[in-house]
Amino acid sequence: MRLPEVISQKLFNKSAVGGEEVKISFAVLFELSTITVAAFTTKEDKVNILSYCAAIFSGSIPDSIETLDSLFTGIAEDLPGTEKIEETIFGLSQEYVEGDGIKPEVKNQLKNLVEELSLKPTGFVVISEALAYFLSAKSGMQESAIFVGVYPDEIQVSLMKIGNIVEEKTVAHTDNICMDVKSALADFKQEVLPAKIILYDGTMDLSSTKDEFLNFAWDKESNFLHFPKIEALPAQTTLQAVVGAYTQKSLIEMDGDIKKIKPEDVGFLSKTESTENQIETMEPKQVERDEPKTRFLPRPKFSVPSFSFKPKLGIVGGFMIVLVLLVVGAIMAQLFYSSGAELKIIVDTKLFEQDLDFTLDPEAEEVDVEERIVPGKTVSVTLEGEASADTEGTKLIGDPASGKVTLYNKASGSKTFAKGERLVAPNKIRYSLDEEVKIASASVKIEAGSETKIYGKTQTSVTAVDIGPDGNISSGTDLVFEDFVSSDYSATADEDFSGGTSREVSVVGKEDIANLRKQITDSLQKKAKGDIESNKEDKVTVVEDTIESEIISEKLSEKVGEQAKSVSMSAEVKFTAVGFNPEDIALLLKQESETDFPEGYQSIRGFSRQTILDKKVNKNGSVDFKVSFATTLIPDVDKDEIAKLVAGNKVSELEKELRSQKLVSGFEVSFSKFLPFITPIHLPKQDKLTIVISTR
Template identity: 30%
Template sequence: MRISPMNLMTSFQRLFRPNKPQKELYLSLLLSHSYVGACAWSMDVDGTLQVTAVESKKLEKNTWENRIEIADGLIEKLSEHAGTDAIHQVVFGLSQEMLTPSGDIEKGVKIELKKMSTMLDLTPVGFVNIDTAVVFQIKHDEGVPPSVILLHVEEHAMLMSLYRVGTCVGTRTIQKTEFVVEDVETAIKSFSDIEVLPSRILLFGDDTINLETIQSQLLTHQWPNRVNFLHYPKIDVMSMEDVAKAVALAGASELARAMGIDIEDNEEELSEAKSRSAGETVVAQTPPPSEEKELSPESTIEEFITEEQSKEVKDVVEEIDEAFDKDTDSERLEEIEITPADANVVSVSPEVLGFGKKQKIRIQLPKFPKIPNMPKIPIHGIALPFGIIGMFTVVLLGFLYYLLPKVTITIGVMPQIITKEKAITISTTATVVDGEKFIVPGKKQEKSISGEKTLPVTGKKRIGDPARGTVTLYNKTTTTKLLKKGTIIDYKSLEFTLDSDVSVASASESIGSITFGTTPAIVTAIAIGEEGNVGVNSEFSVKGYDTSVLIARNSQSFAGGKSRETTVVSRADYDALIKALTDELVVKAKEELSQGVVGGEKLIVY
């Protein structure tokens, strides 16, 4: 066949400048007990993630019917942003509470996911733990596996996960109360086997205002004094949009591997990531190495990629569909024994989502005629063998430099604070330091300081005069009654005392009647104040006697009772004055004593 130069040039242009195929849209669906999040995304041919739109909404009820209804609305919004309804392949992002301790999906959740996929016309590709996706996002951004405490804040609870160098050490569930900081501190302290905690706390959830409130409360807590942090932890908030993108990034990264796109991670990193993801399985089996495919001059690189990509995606979808369609009878759903072999949604790691190992694209370009050997030019008068040996040595060293394996090792040193206490004796008779007996020479200094200080007083006291008056005592018995000075007579709640001893004559009997014995007496109120000014004709009882024996009445009103409130020095005022003056004098004494310290001497005040 004859190939003209023009046809050859056209073939090369089509080979290296292909037309872009239509990108396929994928969906990441975030599910928790309080919200639903959705993210539409696609991938470039090199595996780069392209996010189209992100939406989220809070659950009205913690039911799967409400989740499906909200997810349907979010997918509709994403379709409007993307300008297409062809969003069917989904990666589920599930909160920790929907997973088993081994990392699998709870049986009840798995059944509900199948119903959701059927009702919303979705094809499950896999799932990822939201916490693990967030850690994978941090590693992707910072280049190293992070050590961090994740706090997934939901409506009624907070889910805490502790990661060290990208590995999950443990999880805790915290019920939300009004004491958020104390609850978080208690949960962190429960990781008792961790000597030094990661000095980084990351909060995420759907309620931005609530997250910022919790962040401000955590920032004011004295963490280094309460928990074993090396220094005050960095406390950040991750937006719902970034969390959705993190789940999308995890899906895109592993989907790129499944499609055979050469991504940045090497095989060692992939193996290490798999070993860290205990209990997590892959979505699709690793495809066997494909044979090299030779392109015709009219073929393009992108056509080759599209063909390989379609094959891999088809394998993934068929495997997931097969797992979902094993039992279609709704009455048999509850009897399904969920195993990794027939799970409808298979657990994945964010670093190994499981769409297959990476496969590099192999392209065999057209062969060109071999360039003929150039004739040797003889060189005379030069030590040619030595020049050739030197050139060969340089080329060999350069070749070895680029081909020999290299590794960069980063050694992280975790400082540990050691505190030790020891009692020492300061002796005024010693002249040198005794290291065995812990005796340090010293000298005693004394300083006498005087001063004065004035403070306003706050004490209150009531002062005044008691009321006084004259009463007539009535003796209703036939025997004389002797009342001592200080005897109390009562009028309602007021009490008065006799100013002197009083003898009350006995009653006398006449024909058909009794005349009470009477004696006047002066009384004084016990309490000061106007209340003691009793009105005329008031009847009093005598303490210790029944009213059928003795009573008293006044024929004139009592007078002289008055009171007022004045400011006096209280005990609190006295103590405050003594403390303030003492503090001032101690500071002044320290300043004067420090002037006498010379050389390497230290002043100790006690």
């Protein structure tokens, strides 16, 4: 099929604005699971997207010719245009490209497609590269980020560093998209990843996907320095990026070949230019996907057969006439009078995020929205636990040395030494007398005209005060009394001392006991929090920083100082904490945020994320909080109003009627049919019409 001929038949020769001739160009995007065709015009380097259509892509370019035929024709049916169709630019996924060119087998397939559809190819751009340059140009800086292309069956993950795509990987799209992306990031060579994730899908809203990414622990699961910023691009951004790679001045005539366009050279702005002024956003006529068929449907066409009857047909003929009339009547009845129908209204959700400061006050009795005070509650629970550990205390055990000594009295009077009197050896080892000892005084002996002083002396036994081998002194060692001068009293070892031994053993230390107490308390604290929060009557969420513990009783297997290689403890611990009722927080958040909701939206799913950014426990027991919270909003659609609007009307007019409802994105109709092969053309009356609100 030669597309320009068909399109020329469909389009007007002059534009709707002043009769001026307009040149229309096309963009064809081959993404992983989606084909998109867009029509756009350029004037003075300004690109204006007129309309686009999209469909599911099977992955086979040859098999996509018929789909592209339908997409081109769909645009032509709706678009005021011109007699001349201009160039076509291609947007391709990275998997179709190697180096600066298209893979040979893909290039041949594209050439066949171009000939079959009579297109005039201008060039191509890699979609992820176009996005990178587009966003960098828009922000005025060369950004670094993780691009995540979200498609029905696959996920494309690209790493952008300073405005350039340096790594890409495609993985299967499972039920857990965050784990899919994590597995792709694990194969990247970068040790530290940029703390920004950008989600994109050419045709779908990604609000719910963004919620999943916000609730995933990226800073713990992947190589991010901190939790990354999560952004979801609007549905048309990929299309804008590819179409932005087009300017009349920069493109070259290609003689049917397809050449790569560098985004930084073609159609993208410098840091000093305004991206907003170069690309106009559009309100698309229709975005279609094969599965599910959630879209505005075209007007159905019906044809009713005509019958001619001849008189005098007899009984059989009369019966046949009646039968035909019954069948025709049944068909007409179902066509015009459905017995019941369900109209599913499709709406898009929005993610609403906000920060809030409030105080948790145990003395407050109710929520004070104006002062942002939430009542706190002091709760307690007593638990039993036990723990054991190897001992880390040590001490020396053994025997003291002992031996015999001779005590000398050098004084003029006798001396009695009590039991336990201390002697000190040269090595500072102390000994004590084993018994009380009395020593005669010193005397003087005169012989041959000379005097000789004779000391009083006596022998006794002593024992070292401390254990250990150092007390085994040798015979002849002189000792002195600890409390007397050696000029009056002294002692000498009469023999080699013996029996002094020592060795180091493990014992229970004070630190061992302290560690066991902490171990039991720490192990029970999490359970205490859970026990408090599981009490349905209290409905309390505990603030962890307020938890205090007190050991009421404890029992040890060994006492402090006793020899043991291990020690165990059982203890009863009382935990006290300040908590709050989550319903009070929800009430405060609701009251504070409802006034900030976009007009026409409401929250029906509660708060999907509540993150404590900061908290401070005050001396009076109150706690100051800073909380970041998020909720999913849906349009506040009046089902009764819609039922009144469409009841009894033609199905073909639903598109026009529902487009007047600004927040409605699409619809689906299902009928209760007694003839399965006939679809009614009218909706039933209001009492038989069920309106269902659904999100996507």
